[in-house]
Amino acid sequence: MRSAVLIGMRVLTAVATAVTGYVHADLYLNNGYRVIHVVGPGFLLLSSGAFAVAALLLIGGSPVLRLGAAAVAAGALGGFVMSRTVGVFGFTETGLQPAPQALISLISELGALALLLSWHVILLRSRPASAFTWHRWLLAPARRS
Amino acid sequence: MMSNKRRWTRRGWPAALGAAAVGGTLLLAACSSGGASASASITPGGGQHLAGFGGTSATPTVLPTAMPSGTSMSGMPSSAAAPTAAPVAADAVAIHNFAFGPQVVSVKVGTTVHWTNQDSEAHTVTSDTGAFNSPTLQPGAGYSFTFTKPGTYSYHCTIHPFMTAKVVVS
């Protein structure tokens, strides 16, 4: 049962991360984000990183990958908020533009973070009790699933 | 054993709450209406009518008293397309790019001023003193107010309070 849950977490997180990657790739390729100063290359990096992490998550649930997925989601969210407030190297946008990509991306990023969090909690709960070290708490080393 | 599990759980939940709070705030912040994707509305300069003529995808662009529809109309006549604006061009204010243009409008008592939202976001036209207040104007919507008493009426957009302008009635 537990393995199924963990596999499910992996797959769902992979899907959410892939969606984030796909939306950013679409904006990069087809909606002109490519030419925006700094933001363009940033989208490329985020998108390829997202696909990489998503693909690997289908194979295994290493803490490195979970951290990577969290970084993708948090990075995308941070960029989103910055672009609507202080700007990112001079680039600003408003509201939920471009629609519908902005909303889809928001949902997949928040979803990925929520999934990662619950995954983390599940892993922590499932471990036998042992003395606390930051390594153990942060990385909650995955069981093979 | 159990106490250890409880301890981890207690530490886990604040993080979940935090994420939820962040997520909720983000969604709220992003909730200013998405609006229509910006159609390229051409706003003539102050006191001018639109120059030039239509190409094959001429759309009904800015007329001082008209509402831009933002949809393409094909087959616009190619002959000189003088816009049929009412001769009250100075009483029109366009809301565009998060600003009121012109920022100061001078009219005589009894004149009706027309505001048109040509931006891709909703705005309002709200007097600082409460003399007039438009409903929320979606992109393309308009609002009119007739000034019956002289004075200077400063106004702003309640959604974006940094947008300010005034009407001087004499």
Place this chain on the structure above:
Amino acid sequence: MTGEDSEHGMTRRQLMRHTAWFGAAVALTVTGSEVISHVAGDGSPAAAAAVAAGPGALRFVQISDSHLGFTGPANLDVTATFGAAINQVNALGYEPDFVMHSGDITHLTLASEFGQAKEMMADIATPRVFTVPGEHDTINDGGKLYRKFFGAGTLGNGWFSFDIKGVHIISLVNTTSVDALGVLGADQLDFVRRDVAGLSAETPIVVFSHIPLYAMYPKWGWGTSDAVTLLGILRRFGSVTALNGHVHQVFAKTEGNVTFYSAAPTCYPLPQPGQAPAPLPVTVPAGELSSALGIRTVSFQAGSTNLALTDERLT
């Protein structure tokens, strides 16, 4: 169990595992970005430019110097080359937000030439077409016939301004006064002063005129006598782009906050400054004419003053 935890931190085996996953992620990311970049790079330059405009970007086209009515060895069919330029605009792969013809629409200020030009330009796939008169459009009548065809909505001799997507566009006439150089005139300068008075210094400004607003080659009349005043009025703006025609060749120059770009014609080229005794039509070898003619696409990124300007030869 996933291997022994040590008392403080991770084991060598765990470190190797973490590193392996990290390395795999990095390798895949690099590969992925190569793939995505490759997809981005496919397609013709025009198509790439088409999708290259960011969200909310302003994209417009400048065409210039069609000289309808000209006949001569330099171009035996100016109507055909003008038509080819219009087809090229329609084949850009996107619809420009407007098209500006920067002057010398006709060669002889004839009603038939104006009429034909307007008919042809009304077929451009764009919401709006604007024009500026050249000296060939205002021969001996101060622009009256030009204004009959193209003057709707303009002020004075035919100047006007408008805003689009956060960019302020000013269209000026410096060809109606008979003079060695172009002249803007006090009325027009006052108009510009009033027109830009309320604009913030971050507003990108684009100025169209027929004759260059800088001293490109005064000996041939390639300059405007009172442009200095105009540039003074625009000094406070961070981004001013001046686009002109008249000289029948592509040329660019930056002076302070203003960058000037002269456009290619759609009829025939003129010699470069000083390379000939007079600015007369240059006859180029057969087959080479279209490489001297062209259209210009300009795009402004929303939210910034970066602009991309591409001069395309006639195909």
